Amino acid sequence: MSRDPMVLVVEDEPSQREVLSYNLKAEGYQLLTAEAGDEALTLAREEEPDLILLDWMLPEVSGIEVCRQLKAKPSTARIPVIMLSARSEEVDRVRGLETGADDYMVKPYSVVELMARIRTQLRRTRPAALGEExxxxxxxxxxxxxxxxxxxxxxxxxxxxxxxxxxxxxxxxxxxxxxxxxxxxxxxxxxxxxxxxxxxxxxxxxxxxxxxxxxxxxxxxxxxxxxxx
The missing domain is CATH 1.10.10.10 (Winged helix-like DNA-binding domain superfamily/Winged helix DNA-binding domain)
Structure with a gap:
């Protein structure tokens, strides 16, 4: 038995956060939201979500630094992180992945494709929650x-x-x-x-x-x- 997967959305722009929240809820996911990096790190440690959607450009603590800290701690290292960024250069994509992000999507992105990538990551870490058994x-x-x-x-x-x-x-x-x-x-x-x-x-x-x-x-x-x- 397993609960629905929990996704933490880390996004400081209200309109983007609202779109992501709506679509995730429509897919049946449980939802946590954070507007800043420190808040995201606290929620990740306390709630241990099944996946994190992480914006690169955050106030105070950047998404890159949040990802680095998450992957450095054993309690959160296993959580898949999908980085969302307006930075489309190859060097930025490589930097995000080298920091530990499991996937990287450039804004503006297709919500349908994002949902598919979320399922791909959860299939690796939470197969039962996706109904495979x-x-x-x-x-x-x-x-x-x-x-x-x-x-x-x-x-x-x-x-x-x-x-x-x-x-x-x-x-x-x-x-x-x-x-x-x-x-x-x-x-x-x-x-x-x-x-x-x-x-x-x-x-x-x-x-x-x-x-x-x-x-x-x-x-x-x-x-x-x-x-x-």
Whole structure:
């Protein structure tokens, strides 16, 4: 079991910070923000985020110095750092990477590409959080092979039920409302009646019970939605 990955955004420009925050939240990441280097170093030590988006040009302590200090400490050295900078010269890119940054993106950048690079870094350090292998009690999900097992018995799921179970297993115990499940499983831009969620939750429950004749692992929370466990 694992929580959603936590990303620390270190950016002193409010508009840039807002754009990054919005897109990261839309992708389901937990979010921390800092406007200055000292604040970023404190948050990184105290919260140990899963990834840091670090602007080069920061007041007082530069992004380069923040990166150097992070990589010098054993407690934060493992955290992937993606440097964001308006500096596009090769010498600047090399300097950023040599300081310890795991990736480097030049402003203005594509948000879609940035999200892809974030996933690449997290796949290296937090594969379970990206759904490559998830487990809860006797349920195991191999997203890479698109297979689900309960007590090591295969569970036959349709694509929608698979995505639904993935959402539940990413956050066991969390109560998902129907609207949240619609956004997470069907997408924000697709209109689906909320009652459709009930139908697919019912199919998922049936498949999980039938696999081993075990009890229903999905809990209905009256007036709120559904939860795993």
């Amino acid at each position: 998830l487990s809860f009690e006797d349920i195991r999900m191999d997203v890479g092979e698109h297979r689900v097992y309960r007590a090591e018995m295969p569970v036959d799921l349709g694509p929608t039920e698979f995505r639904l179970l993935s959402a539940f297993m990413e956050r066991p115990g969390r109560v998902w409302s129907r609207d949240q499940l619609l956004d997470r499983v069907w997408g924000r831009d697709i209109y689906v009646d909320s009652r459709t969620v009930d139908v697919h939750v019912g199919r998922l429950r049936k498949a999980l019970r039938n696999a081993t004749q075990s009890e229903d692992p999905i809990r209905t929370v009256r007036g709120a939605g559904y939860a795993l466990g």
